[in-house]
Amino acid sequence: MEANQSNLKKDSIVIVLFFLALIVVNGILVGTGKLKFGTEGFGIMVAAALTIALYSFLYQDNPIFKMAEHFYVGVATAYLFIVTWYSVILPDVILAWKDVGGTDVWVTISKSLAIIVPTILGLLVYTRLVPRISWVSRITFAAMIGFGAGFAIPNYITSHILKQAKPSMLSLWTAAGPQWGAIVIFVGVITTLVYFFFSVEHKGSIGFIAKVGVWFLMISFGASFGYTVMARVSLLIGRVSFLFGEWIPLIN
Amino acid sequence: MKKNLPLTIAFIMGWLGILLDYIPHKVSEVLMTSITKGLMVTIAIVAFLGLYSLLNMHWIKIKRKNAGWGYSLLVFAGFFFMLIFGLYNQGDLFWKAQVEQGMVEWIYTYIFTPCQETMFSILAFFIASAAYRTFRAKSMEAGILLVAAVLVMFGVVPISGKIWSGFPEIAQWLLEYPNMAVKRAIFFGIALGVVSMSLRIIFGIERSYMGGEG
Incomplete structure (x- = not known):
């Protein structure tokens, strides 16, 4: 209990100091005219505070980071809600009813079903909140996963096998000479596939081919790693240039 | 009923997914479009359950005053801060199309994007520290990995081209040829795995989506 109280006190001090530091720095920036106090200026202050707060995790887990x-x-959760509402629910469930109706009965029925069936399927998942009838939610999962599975078969065969196989089997030697x-690519594909083929023991010539595959x-893996690191570093550069370019104008 | 109904639905929907893709007819195209659109609606409605689950977890934490309950208050603060302006929609309210301006845009620009970018860029430090611990050229394979990573990392920064024009070319070649070859081999494996798993789902052999009670 005492340890908790002590931690709480320490956390409060850290939070107060952080906000004081922000007030002082932003005050100086606004006072010297380096940051305009307006919608944009306040936005920059908020973004800078959040950036520093999140980077503080690099030192250790702390209350500023957690906040x-x-x-x-x-x-982010509310953003997901808003995006889902305005891009799916509003146009495809609520406003879609405006298009339903007309002289053709079959068109009206099909349009109505196109709204009602997916909505009911979605709502069925909420039966998970009532343990006695939670099995009903399986209907939705079965429809979604079943269709996804069926849809994946032709699409994966096309995109991941056929379309990948063709450019892997180009002419290795043309009139212009060897196509390195x-x-x-040909050697890489074959040797990697051999490495993942475990039905044959990796010994002798198969072992050598598998080794080349490795x-x-x-x-x-090295190239992918390097590329990922540099993508993250470019984000880091973006944040640092924001902090020392837009917030505190130290760099051009 | 509890078991057979979902299995039957998965079977029918699975075959529908396969056949609609292979039948080049206007009716099948229309049906495919309306099913995929319908599934988007279903997924959107289901997403709200996840939202409820997250908020409920934090609400319980606040109600029971569990350790760190104060931080959970900030989840609600952030949620309602964005939600109110999102639903207000610059005065048009939430039953009209979204207005791409105002406070939602402000929150997106000055809160959502900086946080997202910072969180992702923090990974740069963790990846670098993990690499420092694991990248020891103790074997030939580890050495190859190290050299490839260093060449790509160095090759994609502008200064490498100024030192020697070959560095960016090597990095590009590594990404376009050996890397592509391995990716293709892995794609073949993924595709075969997806096809076999899909067939297991359609024929009711794989039932984990039923919550482990199937």
Whole structure:
């Protein structure tokens, strides 16, 4: 209990100091005219505070980070709600009823069903909140997962097998000479597939081919890793240039 | 009923998904469009359950005054802050099309985007520290991985091209050829896995989506 009280006191001090520091820095920036106090200026202050608060996690888990994190979770959840509402529910469930109706009965029925059936399927999932009838939600999952599974079969065969196989089997040698790119891709695909083929023991020539497959895998993992790191670093550069460019104008 | 009805629905919907893709007819195209659109509606309605679940979890935390309940208040603060302006919709309210301006745009620009970018960029530090601990060229394979990673990392920054024009070309070549070859081989495996798993779902062998009680 005493430890909790002590932690609470420590957390409160950290929070107060953080907000004081922000007030002082923003006060100086506004006072010196480097930051205009308006909708945009206040936005920059908020964005800077949240950025610093989230980066504070790099030191250690702390109350400032937790505050920003929880606030972000709330905003992101509401954003998801709003996007879902305005892009799906409003046009396809509520406003879609305006298009229903007319002289053709069958068109009216089909349009009505196109709204009613998915809505009911969606609502059935809420039976999970009542344990006695929670099994009803399986109907929705079965419809969604069943259709997704069926839809995936032709699409994955097309996009992940047929469309990938064709450019992997280009001419390795043309009138212009050896096509090194095509050779590397062909060898890479075959050796990697051999490495993942566990029905044959990786010994002798198969073992050597599998080993080459591992080298290709390592190059690919290394390249993917490097690319991911640099993508994250570019985001970091973006945030740092925001802090020291837009908020505190130290760099151009 | 509890078991067979979902299995039958999955079977019918699965075959519908396959056949509609293979039948080049106007009716099948219309049906495919309306089913995919309908599933989007279903998913959207289902998403609200996740939202309820998240908010309920934080509400319970506040009600019971569990450790860190004060932070849960901030979840509600952030949620209602965005929600109110989103539903207010610049005075048009939530039954008219969204107005792409005003406070929602402000919150998106100055709260949502900075937080999202910062959270993702924090990963740069963790990836770098993980790499420092794991990237030890103890074997030939680890050495290849290290060299490939360093070449790509160095090759995609502008300064590398100024030192030697070959660095960006090497990075690009690594991404376009050996990396692409491995990705294709992995794609073949993924596709075969997806097809076999889909068939298991359609024929009722895979039942984990029924909540482990099937």
